[in-house]
Amino acid sequence: MKIALPAKLPDWSLPKIAAFGLILAAGGMLLLGLLKPWMVVPLGVDDGKLVSRDVAATFWWKGFLLSGLSLAAGCKWLMKDREQGTWWCLRIVVLLLPLLFAYPQAVIIQDETTSGDLAWLQQQHDSMTWLGGDVFLAQGLRYQQTMPVVDLEDPPLRLAAFRPPTVAPWSLGVAELPDLVWWLGYNPAFTQFVAKGWVVSVLGVVMLLIGWLGWRRKDDEQGGRSRDFRVAGGALAIGLLIWMAAGLLPILGASYYLKKAKAAALDDRPDEGRLALEQACAFMPALRFDTGVIYQLGSFDMGCGDGDSMRARLKLAQSLQEDAYDLRAVVELEGLLDRETDDRSVGREVSRMLLRIAVDDANSGRIEDARRRFEMLCQREPTAIQARFYLQLLSLYGSEVEVNRRCREEIECLYKPFQRKEKKGVLSASWLILAQGEMAEGRVAEAAHAREKSRKL
Known part of the structure; x- marks a missing residue:
């Protein structure tokens, strides 16, 4: 007696179970990211306990993240064409990644006070811990006679916080890549004091995308997710381009006015030089410290x-x-x-x-x-x-x-x-x-x- 096999594999196959678990884990991580601080800025010590704060940009980025997730859910369930709604939802979730990548620049480049405090803390740490610093020189009292x-x-x-940008856009090369990373906010001060909230938020979005694409997998169709990958890849490319354009704008603006201030200083024109230098600081406020x-x-x-x-x-x-x-x-x-x-x-x-x-x-x-x-x-x-x-x-x-x-x-x-x-x-x-x-x-x-x-x- 022959047993009839089903025409297609059941919906709850092992890959889909794993994808569903990944989506649940991503939801938990995103919730944790919204509840936890994204940066820890020390303010001092009170009664033997550390006093710290988060940065102002965190409030806005958490709002952007929550709004993006809400908008994605709305597109998924409220649009009449469910397939188009799913793709728009996918695009929005993908765009959350470049948004989160832009967060360090908002902290390090645009927040003068926070960036300056963190840079000084990092510098003190480096002064004490480098090979010729205070710790390795075996500091202490010694006696001479x-x-x-x-x-x-x-x-x-x-x-x-970084080396001032004084290069033209067409002069950017391999040698300037480390500076470019710092101009985008990824300097030692940021990586030193970044908290778990931002890290788990980035991981949560990545896991959500992987789990979602896994859930959309159709076991009986060859290449059934190719359109999903094209939509996600296109959205990611556009998002990264927007992030780079928005990130380069203050760098190029500051570079232009810094060179203008330098020329004014060499020509002994202090009024023009001060104005140009203040304009450079307006583009990149971290220059002020x-x-x-x-x-x-x-x-x-x-x-x-x-x-x-x-x-x-x-x-x-x-x-x-x-x-x-x-x-x-x-x-x-x-x-x-x-x-x-x-x-x-x-x-x-x-x-x-x-x-x-x-x-x-x-x-x-x-x-x-x-x-x-x-x-x-x-x-x-x-x-x-x-x-x-x-x-x-x-x-x-x-x-x-x-x-x-x-x-x-x-x-x-x-x-x-x-x-x-x-x-x-x-x-x-x-x-x-x-x-x-x-x-x-x-x-x-x-x-x-x-x-x-x-x-x-």
């Missing part, structure tokens, strides 16, 4: 007769420091510290100069002056990790174990959002400094505990 000597590394003179741009604007201010502006006074202090007029530079800096400013970028640059002067004080043996300035910096900048590390180091000189403990706790809290594994080196060194401080006070058990924590990191 009878005098304690502290060796601290000078922080970098320049802070920036670039140290070179701030100093150049200060030079333009002085040329335009606005020598009392914060930027001009900061440029004057920097010039005095470069020319080895350290005392005059310190006097100028003290005046800047007493002035209030709404410009976060200029205020941050004043703090960085204060850090360099405090490091010079420490290395020159002026320990009390260095300690006072590091404390002042910690008050001005709640996320000044490097200043806290140096202050903890100087606490050994005065046997200030309470300062030692406070700095170690704040350093550990501020390092929680960092993604890179090199942070273990800083945390281990911080625990070791605490162990030295506890031992100097005769607290053997506490010193042993701190040393054990240092070894386990």
Whole structure:
């Protein structure tokens, strides 16, 4: 007796079960992405706990993502032609990927305050963890005859999120590809502080597309999904082109005005130069916290007769420091510290100069002056990790174990959002400094505990 086989495979074949499971998992990941933060920006430490925030762009991108998913569902179920509705739904979901890819540029390039804070945190981390940095130089108190000597590394003179774009569109080549990646927002500061929300959102959209195409698979038709792939591929190509065009627009605009500002500076036309540089910053707001741009604007201010502006006074202090007029530079800096400013970028640059002067004080043996300035910096900048590390180091000189403990706790809290594994080196060194401080006070058990924590990191 022959058994009649079905004309086609059942709808719930194994590939479709797997595709359905993938769709469910994608839905869970997208929900998690909407609920979780996309960036973690440290603000400081309050009562032993890290205070952080998300960025303003996250609210808008979550809204775009939710609106896109809602629109895709509407096209799927409300259009009379179900097949056309499915394809429009597929196009919308595919376009969500370039939308999510554009998020880093909104954070790093268009958000001056957030980008500047993250760049400074990243720079402090790099200064402490690179091969010649504070951790690898085995910082600590050493003795030269009878005098304690502290060796601290000078922080970098320049802070920036990327190299300013000064190339024409037709000059972009292979050598500029790393810069282009940074101009699109994918710089170390973004990858360091990006949270799980954005990552799982991207993965959720990818999994949704794969699961959906798998669900649309017809086992009895050869090449039955070719139209689906053509629709998805066309939408993805258009979306990527739109993303690149929108991403290149601020880069090319800033490049044009930067070259214009450079020509005006060489021709001694400060009014035109300042206007062109401000227009470049309007295209790429992150340029406003670039140290070179701030100093150049200060030079333009002085040329335009606005020598009392914060930027001009900061440029004057920097010039005095470069020319080895350290005392005059310190006097100028003290005046800047007493002035209030709404410009976060200029205020941050004043703090960085204060850090360099405090490091010079420490290395020159002026320990009390260095300690006072590091404390002042910690008050001005709640996320000044490097200043806290140096202050903890100087606490050994005065046997200030309470300062030692406070700095170690704040350093550990501020390092929680960092993604890179090199942070273990800083945390281990911080625990070791605490162990030295506890031992100097005769607290053997506490010193042993701190040393054990240092070894386990």
